[in-house]
Amino acid sequence: MATFMNRRRAIGILAAASGLSLLPFGSAVTPPASAVDWRGQALGAPAELRIHHHDLAHAQALVEQVAAEVRRLERIFSLYREDSILVSLNRHHSLVAPPAEMVDLLAKCRSHWTLxxxxxxxxxxxxxxxxxxxxxxxxxDAAGPSARVLGDARSKIGFDRVVFSRDRVELPAGMALTLNGIAQGYITDRVVALLRAGGIGSCLVDMGECRAVGMRPDGNGWRVAIADPDDAGRQLTVLDIVDRAVATTSASGFHFDSSGRFNHLLDPRTGLPAHRYRSLTVVAAEAGDADALSTAFSLMDSASIAAVAKKVGRMDVRIAPIGGPELVMQT
Structure with a gap:
């Protein structure tokens, strides 16, 4: 069974120590004694975690560790929690002694902004x-914000004006950050690191972006289905992935208006929403990179995408155009 990549689906983590089989989410079969389940909320979505391990106490400790780490990182990066560090930074435009994870993620943002x-x-x-x-x-006005309003907003955009170090983060007055285009992937990578350190050799982690560790216990790759943005019940394609991450971006994920003309893929260079592709998927080594680049590529023409993909290397880009067959780039 394939895991469906769709930003509206629940978060899930399915993991096993080497030599143990996995049960699919929602299985009617009773899990063995070595399986530990957790259900709750993470990153504003329903979350499910199932870990299989020879040592039940170790599995329980891993579940608790992963859940705690997701909550901790959410308190740093969330734009929707009033008590998050990101919200505080946007409100006060300054952050003293920022968490190491915030500085690390801002450095990754700088890299992708430049790239x-x-x-x-x-x-x-x-x-x-x-x-x-x-x-x-x-x-x-159904025509959207005025040119004056958009011009004022664009004057407050520019990652080159963000100053950060291990000691401090500074934003010019009027500016604000959103990490929604990379934080889910970054958290996915952190969860994978925790699971690997805990002896998990086979897992599929989906925190809004998807990353596979190793193969399935049956020796096959993890199957990840890319949903058609215009028909949630239809698959554009199914990927077999091993030690890779997958991120999909689509303009259909959110619209400001009922007509669907103004979507969430706003181009910082023009101030306008993107209508280049129906969806764009990036397969890369890490989820943070796949997340950020799927966002950026959705705003770029195919020649520019190919140039960046070649520079990064070991990357697959799958573009579902508006009309026409799927375009696949591999480097």
Whole structure:
């Protein structure tokens, strides 16, 4: 059975120590004594974690460790928790003694911002807020925010103006960060590291982005289905992945307006929503990279995507265009 890649699906982690078989999520079969289940909330979505291990106490400790780590990182990166460190940074424009994870993630953002020539830019939050405010009005102009409003928002965008170090993070007045285009992948990578350190040799981690460790116990790759953004019950393709991460970005994930004209893929260089592709999928070694690049590539033409993919190396890019067959790039 394939795991469906869709940003609206529940978060799940399915893992086993070497030599143990896995039960699929939702299985009616009673798990063996060595299986530990956890269900709750993570990153604003329903979450499910199942770990199989020869040592039940060790499995329970791993479950608790992973759940605690996800909650801890969410308190750093979430844009929707009033008590998060990111919300505090956006409110006060300054952060003293930032968590190491915040500095690490900002460094990764800088790398992807440079690599994509500004297509990936976490300072896009003022532009998002401008669209949100506009369409929250009961008499909102269907044509979208005015050129003046968009121009003002764009004047507050530019990751090159973010100053950060191990000691401090500084944002110019009026600027704000969103890490939604990379944080899920980053957290996925952190969870994978915890599971590997705990002796897990086979797992599929889905924190909104998907990463496989090793093969399935039957010797096959993990099957990840890419959903058709226009028909959630249909698959564009099914990938077999081993020690790889998969991230998909689609304009259909969120719209500010009922007509679907203004989507969440806002281009920091133009201030306008992207309508280049139906969806774009990146397969890379780490989920953080796949997450950030699937976002950036959704705003770039195919030639620019190919150039970046070649520079990064060992990457698959699958583009579902608006009309026409799927385009696959492999480096």
């Amino acid at each position: 994509s020539d500004g297509a990936f830019d976490p300072t896009i939050q003022p532009l998002w807020s401008a669209y949100q405010r506009h369409f929250s009005s009961p008499d909102a």
